[in-house]
């Protein structure tokens with residue numbers, strides 16, 4: 001494993017190893033110990049979009065491991081692929097640093113960086129996928145349920161980048177994912193087919209949120225308006241009416257259901273404040289586990 005670009009490109013064994021390493025390293029750091037395996041190594045962090053969790057958790061993870069993170073916003077380098085070709089950025093950075101993480105609009109940008117860089121490249125969210133998020137989510141599920149296999153996630157809302165990475169995680173790690181979306185916002189058919197080629201019938205689509213949650217272990221949602229879609233905000237908010245994760249939907253699920261959201265949450269839209277704050281909510285455990293997963297990922301790719 002040289003890069004971390006998509007969960008669909010990783011094997012089941014690699015993903016389990018990463019989750020195991022995340023759990024062990026989390027316990028190791030929580031016991032006050034430090035593993036300075038990335039001393040003298042630098043990570044370039046390229047961002048085309050805003051970030052709280054990804055930016056800070058990668059910076060902390062890199063620092064925890066003795067390494068040095070450099071935060072690069074688009075203006076700093078004149079835009080990825082704008083001032084100079086992506087393939088040149090990848091090769092120049094390969095002469096200075098030992099790893100690249102990138103948050104971009106086009107998924108192809110991360111693929112191109114990985115193709116031309118001689119160093120590991122990590123996908124920190126593209127319009128197409130968010131694999132670090134889905135893996136931190138799997139770690140969180142494993143901690144709360146004691147297992148991943150057979151867990152059923154009802155994803156309510158947009159069939160977006162987060163939903164897609166969860167579908168690939170479901171396929172590779174033998175979970176069930178049902179995505180409940182309004183017409184026109186479903187998870188695309190090639191993604192569903194790809195996920196189901198890893199584990200038969202692991203991912204499905206419905207138009208009925210109540211049917212989706214009826215036997216769910218987890219209710220998951222994400223914003224209706226992803227970064228870059230701000231000009232569709234009003235239309236999306238109209239189209240997604242009826243797909244809100246609220247207490248009524250939570251109460252239609254089994255008693256043990258956990259509520260997940262990758263954050264940032266737009267309370268009052270895709271999720272209500274009381275659903276965010278309800279006893280089953282594990283949204284901040286998810287956010288924390290971004291750090292623990294990424295620390296293990298950086299160690300695996302860069303040490």
Ligand code: CP
Nearest residue numbers: 051052053054262263
């Ligand atoms: N969940 C997530 O990736 O958050 P940020 O956009 O704040 O990084």
Ligand code: NVA
Nearest residue numbers: 160222226227262263
């Ligand atoms: N789907 C959201 C996820 C944010 C972490 C977006 O792409 O904006």
